[in-house]
Structure formats: structure tokens, C-alpha cells
Amino acid sequence: YQFPVVTIYATLGDEAIAHGINETEVSTVITTHDLLPKFKKILAKTPKVDTIIYMEDQLQTIDREGYKPGIRIVGYKEVIQKGINASFGKFS
Numbered sequence: 001y002q003f004p005v006v007t008i009y010a011t012l013g014d015e016a017i018a019h020g021i022n023e024t025e026v027s028t029v030i031t032t033h034d035l036l037p038k039f040k041k042i043l044a045k046t047p048k049v050d051t052i053i054y055m056e057d058q059l060q061t062i063d064r065e066g067y068k069p070g071i072r073i074v075g076y077k078e079v080i081q082k083g084i085n086a087s088f089g090k091f092s
Contacts, residue, residue: 003028010035018045033057036073043068053079 008020021029021042028051029039036054043049051072054062064073 010038014038014042015045018042021046021049027051028053030076031055033060033062036062040066043071 004024004026006020006024006026008017010017012020017038022045025048027048029049030053031039032055034057036052039052050070051074052067053074053076056075056077062073067073
């Protein structure tokens with residue numbers, strides 16, 4: 001797989017984060033539970049993003065309302081579980 005890895009610092013403003021995401025043309029963002037609300041505003045400016053993977057907070061639930069239509073919000077544990085259950089065939 002050839003996935004670009006881009007680091008964008010959370011201390012940047014919303015415009016700078018949206019610019020970094022758009023410049024790299026990523027479709028998936030990995031972030032923390034705490035930063036999820038920031039993406040409600042940014043997603044309107046990042047048309048290629050369709051998936052957000054977030055690191056869960058065991059003590060808090062997430063609010064999935066208010067995101068752009070069609071966005072997938074997936075917990076990291078779910079990603080790991082899907083990987084465990086996936087069948088890739090034989091590797092040589």
C-alpha cells in the first residue's frame with residue numbers, strides 16, 4: 001500500500017489545517033478523540049476527506065452529529081478489529 005503520511009500540528013489554526021489536508025489530497029485523517037470537534041468546521045473546507053479515524057477515550061463517548069454527509073467516523077479499535085478479521089491470502 002502507498003499511503004502518504006502527513007503530520008499536521010493541532011496548534012495550527014483551522015485554515016492552516018484545512019490547507020495542509022487539501023495540499024496533500026488525503027482522504028483519511030487520523031486524530032485524537034479530543035480533536036474530533038475541530039473537524040466539524042474543517043470538513044466543509046476539505047472535500048476529499050471521507051474518513052476520520054480517532055483514538056478512543058475510554059471515559060467519553062463521541063458526538064457523531066454535525067459532520068458533513070457521507071463522512072465515516074471510525075474508532076481505532078474498530079480499525080484494528082477489521083484488520084484482524086481481514087483475509088489477505090498468502091504472502092510470498
